[in-house]
Amino acid sequence: MAALGSAGRETKVRCAGIEVQVRRGGAGTPLLFIHGEMGAPGWIDAFEHLSQSHDVIVPSLPGYGTSERPDWIMSVNDMAAWIAWFARDSEIVMPVDVVGCSMGGWIAAEIAVVAPEFINKLVLCSPMGIKPREGDIFDYFLESGATGLHRSFHDPEGCAQYMKYYGKELSPDDHDRIEQHREMTCRIAWKPYMHSLTLPAFLPSLNAPTMILCGEQDRIVPLDAARQYAQGIAGSELVTIKDCGHMPELEQPEQFAAAVREFLKR
Amino acid sequence: MQRQFFFFSEMGYNAYPDEEAEKYGYTALMFPNSIFDAATARDLWQMFLREHEYASEMGFDGSVCNEHHNNVLSMQESVNISAAVLSQRIKGSIALIGNPLPIHDNPVRVAEEIAMLDLISNGRIISGFVRGTGIEQLSTNANPAYNRERFEEAYQLIKKTWTVPGPFRWEGKHYHLRVVNPWQLPLQKPHPPIWAGGILSPETIQWAARERITYLVLGSALDATASCREIYHEVARQDGWTPGPEKLGYLIHTSVMDTDEEAYEMGKYHYGGTSAIGRNRGAGGQEFQKPPLGGALTQGTGSGGTTGGPHPEWAAPPGYISKRAKAGAMARERRMSEGDYDSAVRAGLILTGSPDTVIQKFKHIIDRTDPGYVTFWAREGKKPHEATMRGIELLGREVIPALREHTSALVTGKEVTPWPH
Numbered sequence: 001m002a003a004l005g006s007a008g009r010e011t012k013v014r015c016a017g018i019e020v021q022v023r024r025g026g027a028g029t030p031l032l033f034i035h036g037e038m039g040a041p042g043w044i045d046a047f048e049h050l051s052q053s054h055d056v057i058v059p060s061l062p063g064y065g066t067s068e069r070p071d072w073i074m075s076v077n078d079m080a081a082w083i084a085w086f087a088r089d090s091e092i093v094m095p096v097d098v099v100g101c102s103m104g105g106w107i108a109a110e111i112a113v114v115a116p117e118f119i120n121k122l123v124l125c126s127p128m129g130i131k132p133r134e135g136d137i138f139d140y141f142l143e144s145g146a147t148g149l150h151r152s153f154h155d156p157e158g159c160a161q162y163m164k165y166y167g168k169e170l171s172p173d174d175h176d177r178i179e180q181h182r183e184m185t186c187r188i189a190w191k192p193y194m195h196s197l198t199l200p201a202f203l204p205s206l207n208a209p210t211m212i213l214c215g216e217q218d219r220i221v222p223l224d225a226a227r228q229y230a231q232g233i234a235g236s237e238l239v240t241i242k243d244c245g246h247m248p249e250l251e252q253p254e255q256f257a258a259a260v261r262e263f264l265k266r
Numbered sequence: 267m268q269r270q271f272f273f274f275s276e277m278g279y280n281a282y283p284d285e286e287a288e289k290y291g292y293t294a295l296m297f298p299n300s301i302f303d304a305a306t307a308r309d310l311w312q313m314f315l316r317e318h319e320y321a322s323e324m325g326f327d328g329s330v331c332n333e334h335h336n337n338v339l340s341m342q343e344s345v346n347i348s349a350a351v352l353s354q355r356i357k358g359s360i361a362l363i364g365n366p367l368p369i370h371d372n373p374v375r376v377a378e379e380i381a382m383l384d385l386i387s388n389g390r391i392i393s394g395f396v397r398g399t400g401i402e403q404l405s406t407n408a409n410p411a412y413n414r415e416r417f418e419e420a421y422q423l424i425k426k427t428w429t430v431p432g433p434f435r436w437e438g439k440h441y442h443l444r445v446v447n448p449w450q451l452p453l454q455k456p457h458p459p460i461w462a463g464g465i466l467s468p469e470t471i472q473w474a475a476r477e478r479i480t481y482l483v484l485g486s487a488l489d490a491t492a493s494c495r496e497i498y499h500e501v502a503r504q505d506g507w508t509p510g511p512e513k514l515g516y517l518i519h520t521s522v523m524d525t526d527e528e529a530y531e532m533g534k535y536h537y538g539g540t541s542a543i544g545r546n547r548g549a550g551g552q553e554f555q556k557p558p559l560g561g562a563l564t565q566g567t568g569s570g571g572t573t574g575g576p577h578p579e580w581a582a583p584p585g586y587i588s589k590r591a592k593a594g595a596m597a598r599e600r601r602m603s604e605g606d607y608d609s610a611v612r613a614g615l616i617l618t619g620s621p622d623t624v625i626q627k628f629k630h631i632i633d634r635t636d637p638g639y640v641t642f643w644a645r646e647g648k649k650p651h652e653a654t655m656r657g658i659e660l661l662g663r664e665v666i667p668a669l670r671e672h673t674s675a676l677v678t679g680k681e682v683t684p685w686p687h
Binding site: 050141142143144176179182183184185186190191 | 295404579
């Protein structure tokens with residue numbers, strides 16, 4: 001077990017069919033965080049903020065971080081089923097508050113469609129999963145991992161978390177990790193690229209209180225995707241963060257955490 | 267076996283304006299097809315097919331064709347159509363190198379087309395299979411992360427289609443067919459010879475050795491080709507058999523003219539590292555600097571070293587290439603791009619010379635690798651038609667007859683023919 005900051009701890013556990021890397025910290029009601037296509041780079045500042053009020057649980061999805069990559073995960077729906085299995089094996093009491101970022105938001109929405117009893121409150125942050133009516137989701141696979149990461153921020157060089165995890169001189173191991181994440185994303189979201197053809201039709205079935213959160217300057221997913229989520233999920237609210245790109249959890253960690261905490265507390 | 271000699275040309279669209287290539291910095295995948303001119307392409311087809319025909323007339327044992335997509339360096343968007351046309355224009359074998367299996371959602375269609383070709387050509391088909399470059403995966407939307415799985419499953423399905431009486435059902439991981447029962451089957455039994463082409467992925471070489479099929483080294487330097495042979499033979503040793511020369515093919519850039527000097531000049535059309543642009547111009551070492559596509563932060567992950575001057579990310583999309591192979595391919599790419607034309611010639615990446623010089627170079631190659639199939643990549647880029655035809659004539663009349671007589675030092679135990687200086 002490794003310390004990750006004042007609150008976070010990292011462990012490797014055997015559950016849900018594989019060896020899983022889990023970061024966890026804080027006290028309070030559990031909050032399950034589902035990371036996006038770039039993985040969770042560490043115990044990020046946003047986790048630290050959230051851990052002041054919550055027991056923040058961050059599994060690395062199969063094929064991400066140091067979690068094992070099984071051959072039997074071939075779709076985002078498989079990831080959704082895997083998260084449900086992970087939660088049961090980890091004895092997380094349901095319903096649980098869930099925050100999903102980017103592709104993790106898509107996974108969270110798929111869970112909410114199939115298992116409404118799983119989720120207490122739902123935060124979808126810059127969620128993938130819906131095809132925008134105008135514009136396209138940025139195609140990560142036509143450019144390098146570094147380019148995709150850079151583009152995920154409104155002001156990467158001005159962002160401490162970007163500089164800490166991605167803006168530094170990357171080691172060969174860092175590059176390998178980025179490529180590993182891209183490959184896993186390829187495995188599950190290659191075609192149709194980063195969206196579901198059926199999810200929009202199922203959104204009205206969602207009954208969890210839902211907040212959709214995104215950066216105003218998202219250059220990865222056009223904002224229309226978030227609008228469609230907001231229109232599809234009855235009673236949901238759409239909140240935008242200024243001076244922020246596709247990764248509010250890294251680019252504006254305080255605002256991100258404040259918005260999440262405020263929503264969950266209501 | 268009697269060593270066989272083939273002619274190869276990418277049959278590329280060499281008529282695009284250099285300044286357009288410079289503007290974009292690449293000539294594959296997203297190089298806009300508004301630059302394409304149909305009338306020019308029509309004329310190029312006639313020229314390229316005439317060159318194949320002439321190689322056949324000059325005594326080559328066959329022709330080799332291939333397939334690329336969204337790529338100026340090859341107008342062959344269907345290797346099976348190329349093969350169909352060549353079967354009506356040349357006398358010898360037609361080697362397809364090959365059908366890029368992973369891009370197909372129905373591999374039985376490939377089995378059907380090869381069967382048709384084998385029947386129409388009276389059994390002259392060699393059926394090569396390849397994984398396709400990264401560009402092929404992106405241009406056909408074939409998931410690169412499953413490239414190798416799809417390649418191997420499609421291969422097994424095609425082989426079964428040719429050898430096991432139908433109807434049968436196929437429920438695999440990537441392919442699902444209710445009824446496999448194509449009416450036409452190949453003339454050659456149990457099926458046409460199968461080749462696997464590659465640019466040094468160790469996994470493909472080992473796989474080919476386990477399947478006991480011919481591995482064709484695509485345009486690599488001599489030392490690397492010798493290593494490929496070693497990897498193949500090592501797997502064979504473990505499996506308890508000894509491969510003959512028919513298990514190794516060698517495709518190599520070759521520029522033969524009447525004098526060493528002329529051949530050296532014409533060889534420049536074959537040089538360009540990973541850039542189509544250099545080759546097209548015959549720049550002979552003026553490696554084109556590709557601007558990064560995504561801004562200053564684009565950090566390449568290493569190209570598969572393909573034709574077409576691709577952006578490195580397109581040559582190696584996620585999961586397409588293993589870490590181990592990437593190290594090998596990257597090393598190879600560095601050798602190509604860091605060196606100049608002279609070093610490419612010295613390393614044997616491009617063979618240039620008069621017939622006597624090239625005969626000696628090839629004797630050296632045969633002594634060290636003993637390939638059963640030698641393919642001369644003898645036309646490239648904007649190399650003039652007349653020079654190409656003269657090269658074909660010299661290869662056919664002088665080089666090939668001399669090399670047919672040469673037995674490898676690997677067989678005779680004699681000294682390796684020295685490389686000419």
